[in-house]
Amino acid sequence: MHVRTLCLGALALGDASGYEIKKLFEEGVFSHFSEASFGSIYPALTKLTDDGLLTCQAHSQEGRPDKKVYSLTELGRKTFQEALFQPIQPDKYRSDFLFSLVFANQMPAARISEILNNKLEELKEELKRIEAGGGVSKAPSGDLVKEFGAHVTVSMIEFLEKNRSRIEALGCETETRSRTPCEAIG
Amino acid sequence: MHVRTLCLGALALGDASGYEIKKLFEEGVFSHFSEASFGSIYPALTKLTDDGLLTCQAHSQEGRPDKKVYSLTELGRKTFQEALFQPIQPDKYRSDFLFSLVFANQMPAARISEILNNKLEELKEELKRIEAGGGVSKAPSGDLVKEFGAHVTVSMIEFLEKNRSRIEALGCETETRSRTPCEAIG
DNA sequence: AACTTCATGTAACGAGTTACATGATTAT
C-alpha cells in the first residue's frame, strides 16, 4: 500500500495536517502495522492536492510555518473507497529477532538472554502503547484493531516467557565472540 | 538487515546456490519473517565473493547455467558472527489487512466477510507451511522458531474466528460500492 | 543550557523489486 493511500485513509478519519498524520503513524491507530516518514508524507499530500483528491486550508501561525490542514474531496473519498475494494496485499512480518534466533547455537547464552530480554521489553512497551492508544477511538473499528494487536502481542510475550530456558539452552559454550567455532576447532 | 547479511546467514546453515537461497526465503526457515528476490540475492553473492566473505564453486550442468555453490570463508563466518552481536532492529509488521479493517464502517458487510475469509485462509495456509517446514531442521533452533510462528499464527486465527460476527457487524448498510456515504447524503 | 514539540519542505541517496534475457527438462 502506497503512502498516498495511507494518507487518504488517515484523512478519512478526519481532517489533519502532515504533521498530525505523521503522529498517527508514530503513536496513533496505524503505528502497529504501518509507517510513513515526513519525506514521503509531505510530497504525497502535495501530489494528492494537485490531483484534486484533497483540499488544503492554511492556518497562519506566529513563529512557525503555516499549518496546512488537508481534507478529502468528493473525488478523494471515492478514490479511497475504491482502494478498499482492491485485493489486499498479504501481510509482511520482518523480524531480525527471529532471524537471529535461528543462529542461537552460534551465540553465547549471555547474548541470547540479552536479545530475549530486549525483545520482551519491546513487546511489553508496545502492549502498553496499544492499550493506552487514545487516537484509536476516531474509528468505530478502532477497538477491534486494538484488541487484535494486544492479543497477538500478549501471545508473543507468553511464548517467549514460557520457553525462555529452552531458548537460552541453545547457546554455545563460547565465552567471548572472538572465539568462533572455527577457531575453536583449529 | 541487508540482503548481504541474510545471505551470510543462509550460508551459515550450509553451502548453497543463489537459487537455493531464494527457496529458503520462499518456502524455507526464513519465509515467515524475511524475504529477498533474485535481483538482490545474485548481486549480493557476487559482491560478497569479491570481498572475500564467500568462495564459489561452479558445477557445470547440461542445458542450464552452471550451478554456483557458495561457501562461507573464515572471514565470512566471522563477519556474520559479528553481525549477530549488533543491535537488533525492531520487528516490522506491515498489514494492509488491519489498515482496511480500520475502515470497516465504510464497507458493506459482504466486503468485510470477503476480506476476513481471505485473511483466515491465508493464515491457515501459512500455518500448514510452518508445520510442514522441512528445511527448518538444519538449525537446532529451527523447531523453536517454527513453534513461535505457529503459536502466533494460531493466536491470530483464534481472534479472528472468535470475533467474526463482531467484525462483520461493523459494516455499513451500503449495498454497492457506487453508493458512497457522500452520495447517499447528497 | 539543552532538548523536545511544533511545522513544512527538498534533495541526495539507498536498497530492493520487476521485468527482461535465455533455455533445457520434467511433470500435468
Next chain:
DNA sequence: ATAATCATGTAACTCGTTACATGAAGTT
C-alpha cells in the same frame, strides 16, 4: 500442449528514507 522447476544475471525503475534547512516556544 502447457506450465512449473531449475539456473543465473542485468538494468531500469520505484519508492521511500535520511539528512539537511529553518526557526520559535516551551520544558527540564
